[in-house]
Amino acid sequence: MDPIFLTVVVPLYNEAAVLPLLVDRLRPVLDDLGRSYEVVAVDDGSTDTTAAVLSRFSRQWPQLRIVRLRANAGHQAAISAGLERSRGAWVVTIDADLQDPPETIREMIDAALRERVDVVYGVRTDRSSDTAFKRHTAAAFYRLVGGISGTNAPRDAGDFRLMSRATVDAVNTLPEANRVLRLVVPTLGFPSAEVGYRRAERAAGSSKYPLSKMLKLSIDSITGFSMAPLRLATWFGLGGFAIAVALLAYAIISKVVGNTTPGWTSTLLVVAGFGGLQLLCLGILGEYVGRVYLQQQQRPTYYVGYDSLLAPPPSDDADLAAPQDQQSHDRI
Incomplete structure (x- = not known):
């Protein structure tokens, strides 16, 4: 042929x-x-x-x-x-x-x-x-x-x-x-x-x-x-850690000077924000883990x-x- x-x-x-x-x-x-x-x-x-x-x-x-x-x-x-x-x-x-x-x-x-x-x-x-x-x-x-x-x-x-x-x-x-x-x-x-x-x-x-x-x-x-999304998740984690340290320092200073303001709004926003970032990072990691899982199955x-x-x-x-x-x- x-x-x-x-x-x-x-x-x-x-x-x-x-x-x-x-x-x-x-x-x-x-x-x-x-x-x-x-x-x-x-x-x-x-x-x-x-x-x-x-x-x-x-x-x-x-x-x-x-x-x-x-x-x-x-x-x-x-x-x-x-x-x-x-x-x-x-x-x-x-x-x-x-x-x-x-x-x-x-x-x-x-x-x-x-x-x-x-x-x-x-x-x-x-x-x-x-x-x-x-x-x-x-x-x-x-x-x-x-x-x-x-x-x-x-x-x-x-x-x-x-x-x-x-x-x-x-x-x-x-x-x-x-x-x-x-x-x-x-x-x-x-x-x-x-x-x-x-x-x-x-x-x-x-x-x-x-x-x-x-x-x-x-x-x-x-x-x-x-690998950029994985690095993005890493940067989100580092950024979240930095914000948490800053909030902790603010809370300690406010307690020392006696300038604390009671309220749940700020607490709710912080918890919701960190929770959203954590879920986003888990989702990014899940996409990569899923690709590895499918590749290992070799279907x-x-x-x-x-x-x-x-x-x-x-x-x-x-x-x-x-x-x-x-x-x-x-x-x-």
Whole structure:
């Protein structure tokens, strides 16, 4: 078998509405490259008709490969599953919602070959299609994570990127769970370039990243790449100790000079303040202890139930609902 030049990894979760639009735009771009390619569509345990739609398109598009996870594992885990199974000399990761334009893939490849780099990041130079809340929170996220972790991740670069085989192999060897790829890849330090594009509105369907998932991603990013929160807890402790010493000295002096003022308000404020700081520090410590606990368990982050490369296509769409196990112990 001739080597594959490009693999496109597309994580999918309940994206039946947007899949036809994605195929209509992605396939012409890849066909026009004039190089061998494959599209690894990772169905992240969808509960709608995504599996059936993928099955239909795979009969008409030989380069479309379906990888179906047993259960919803999350966006980052689905991308990792696609990277693990990719075979191309170059690998692109792109979401299915068409907010990141497939046409930019050619620019990424040209930039990688011209500048001889291993990674090309897709950078959102125009985010006017996003809400003001989304733009401001995203900007704050990148500033915060970049400042406390010391990573050189490009701002406004999500999970739309091109990676060389060496980069993908390096990512696949990392043992950590709950990885955040938009920070993992920059920390590898491989030569990189950037390609700007305008972020479009979602073509169809609804966003799979509500506020709760965005907060979880932020916590995973901070605790996975920086010791700053632990140091912050230490400084809180030192600051609290200093304040306690000052209050003790004030209380002793007031007692000596006979200038004590009875009352419970100040006592309540001090106790509540110190209690809040203690709980905050315990929460920060708990996040790190939890990550260590999960890592020590070494549980697989995802389970693959079906891979069309390793088994013939199902005889009908219903077969995809309960695929035969092929490799159940994959982990990122």
